[in-house]
Amino acid sequence: MSELTHGFKIGVEKCDGRMHCMRACPTHAIRVKGGKARVIPELCIDCGNCLAVCPTGAITATTLPFTALDKFKFKVVVASPALFAQFGPNVTPAQVGRALLDLGFDAVWEYAVDIELIDRAISKTIRNWPGPFPLISNSCPVVVRLVQVAYPAMVDQVISVDAPREIAARELKRRFAEEKNLKPEEIAAVYITPCQAKTISIIQPAEGVSSHLDGTVAIKEIYNDILFRIQRNAGRENGGASFLAIGELFHWGTPEGEFPHLLREHYLPLTGLQDVIKVFDDIEKGKLRNIEFLECHACPGGCIGGNLTVENIYAARSKLLRLSAALPRPSAGFEAEVARRCATEDLSLRGPLKPRRLGGDAFDLRERVLRKKRADELMKGLPGLNCGLCGAPSCRHHAEDVAAGWADVSDCVFLSRTRIDRLRRIYVRGEAADGRDVPTGGGEGSSKGDSHGG
């Protein structure tokens, strides 16, 4: 298997080893040794929690450089519906689309058609699915990776319908190659993304194929440019650009929103990784069998809560509701296009989703059982405080790391004094760093400047 690409990199120089990331990681993929954090790549699901909590800015997001798009002759934007929720209540999707053209994109894709197609394909797949239920949505790459890493028995329940952004990229290359007399490889499909994970899903799709998309631009990255052009265009005639109907750009019933074709009682929308994990635990036990479809998003509030969005999710949600209330009935052109593509395109996922191979799988069952028993034995000697000073997120993880031979049991400060000395040298700066006892208030030698309250 090729090396895993991840959405986040830890900059060794900037990392102070403060362990915020280690404690925030939902799959316990981070260890902090020698004052520096490192990731166990097989366990990382690209959720971005580490990036959000790092106090020193040592964790950076993997991006595709914008200049990489220069080689393309024709650049087409596929905008996440979350983009249209970022601007004030009176800004229309058409104005946002106009601004994107002003920014140098050659076309703005009518993404609502793709979303409608995938919505219908999902509903059809659910109707024909023999079980086991529930099926799980795959539009959130973090959820897909979570299943691969932590719920390997459930990979077959991840719905095997492609993501709308992928079929959009495939179709736009076909269309513009024909219309503009270009080769498909001269056309760039650029996704305006609300989160880091979508970028990773383009660089390295979980299903092991290569993406139809050529790059991403973060909403955050392009927000100011769009806003500036909307304001500038506002005074002009035709500033609102009637080149597209709103319905073709923006679609409320979406794999990034909700599924209007599904029955409420058999459909559960979930947002926030903690809640997704709770529900997946229940599914694993065989609960929730009456639910047919789970729409899961790692970000609380869904894609409008993505880590690369600008507006707070409450304002963004209010804007989405406003947009959907104002949605016109689908035009005849929209319906015809949906019908045409529905009849001609294969919308299924192009490769099978497989559980991710983890390091421990390399050993035979006896060795794995031995390690588990060793870890159980080691646990008895650990304090159970989960202080993290050993560099693992919990005592259990430390015991497992030791049993696997990755860590030394004496990394636990309760078992080794020298560990404290080493940590002091790494973390304590100034006078106390040399290891001498610091005088405390009340005792002899307490200096006047000492502010211990007693």
Add this chain to the structure above:
Amino acid sequence: MAAELLRESYEIQGRNFDKAGEISSEIKSLLGGLGLDAAAVRRTVIVAFEAEMNVVMYARRGTLTVILTDEDIDLEVRDEGPGIPDVGLAMQEGYSTASDEMREMGFGFGMGLPNMKKNADAFRIETEVGKGTSVLATIRLNSHV
């Protein structure tokens, strides 16, 4: 005879719906942590959950034992409960003696025992009215190399 590699026992407290399902969760992390064949783990956890629920619903107390060998996973669930007067009837899908209260909580639809049997490669019930019930289930490991 397959060599026993690991044996873990858990106490199940009857009538405690609050904690119901926790033992199945522990078994899931125990077996999942060993990197066992995912489908076998899944089936084991479903059987364990149904068994745990049956003890919680009907018995005073019970124990659930997981035995891992190099060929299969065995589950032994023994309870101190009312016993099952007619095992054949209890094995029919949809047959249930659950109270309305249990049904309101989403249990007792008569799928428990049939579902356990469906997910196990070997399945046996030993029961004595007034004393208790033992359920023995085996799930084979398909690939564990």
